[in-house]
Amino acid sequence: MSFDLIVKGGTLPDGRVADIGIIGENITAIEPSLPAGPAKIVDATGNLVSPPFVDPHFHMDATLSYGIPRINASGTLLEGIALWGELKPLLTHEAVKERALRYCDWAVSMGLLAIRTHVDVCDDRLLAVEALLEVKKEVAPYIDLQLVAFPQDGLYRSPTARQNTIRALDLGVDVVGGIPHFERTMADGTRSVTELCEIAEKRGLMVDMHCDETDDPLSRHIEQLAYETQRLGLQGRVAGSHLTSMHSMDNYYVSKLLPLIAEAQVSAIPNPLINIMLQGRHDTFPKRRGMTRVKEMQAHGIRVGFGQDCVLDPWYSLGTADMLDVAFMGLHVAQMSSPADMAKCFDMVTNVNATIMGLDHLGLEVGKRASLVVLDAGNPIEAVRLRPERLCVIARGKVVAERPRQETRLSIEGRPAAVNRRHEAT
């Protein structure tokens, strides 16, 4: 067999050392050693070779807008939504597209090759929807971009949100979104979950709802989301994003809730960077962490990914498109410190997130798409610890980003001259 490209001698996340043979856009062989022949070689000796990073929760219509027209003074979710409301009328098609494409460049450089972005449909112009549909087409050769129709101001609370959600889906947006905790009443929130799930069922679409993103222990829309998923036969196609209220819920109630979520096969997408930043802002001390119950859900067999949510926008003043930052924060806030849990955090921002998004073509296996990342780390735990350089990023069989290894040369009196590397595996 003659390959177009061979990624040579890398360490896979499961610890195997192997050559990965690529023909066209696909992985066609993973063996201890492959004959080079005329293939282009990427030398990954001593480095981790991983499936691409995947972000199942992002807002690409808002990204890189930090400071326009002002910053979020209180740091709360609600001021962020109000600030986004001030920014929305200022948006232009060109500006949304330019910022989104710039962000996609960042993403590629970090090995982030699949993104699910919510797009606000509460602007009657649907300008961001149209801009991001164009971006989706333009980045398709290297990024899987999934769009979610997101009625940011409330499906019923905003007068045209309902019809705009339908319009956005008609234009080709992939996933049905919602925000039940932002409707006027709990009852309206419940009703919105039902109607949005029915829309998804009729159209054969997935659902991903901002759900219970609040410190209110009585915000229980996840219960309705699990119920509707079960009733409408949407198992495996529905995700609840954030679920932060679960942090504050009564423990007895949670002991009933977790099996219901598991039974409905609803996935959970906490967003650790944003949850730890925005939640608990109304508390004095002790101050709640406001991230959902990650380990407890996993123990019940619930699929849990980690999303990034925001980079430099009305809700978050930092961010780098690095899903390892997300895993690192998630590991800390959820106290996932055992070796198995640390490795799981890496798996969550790669394979688990891909499964949540229904991207069966991603993964380091023969027959899957040749999209992968070479990292300056020896194994997944070290990758989370270091958040190291992405030395080479390959999308659909093509090298799309390369970066030299970073090293520090030490010259300290009394210490041997040395090259300081934090990567211990080689």
Ligand SMILES: [Zn+2]
């Ligand atoms: Zn969000």
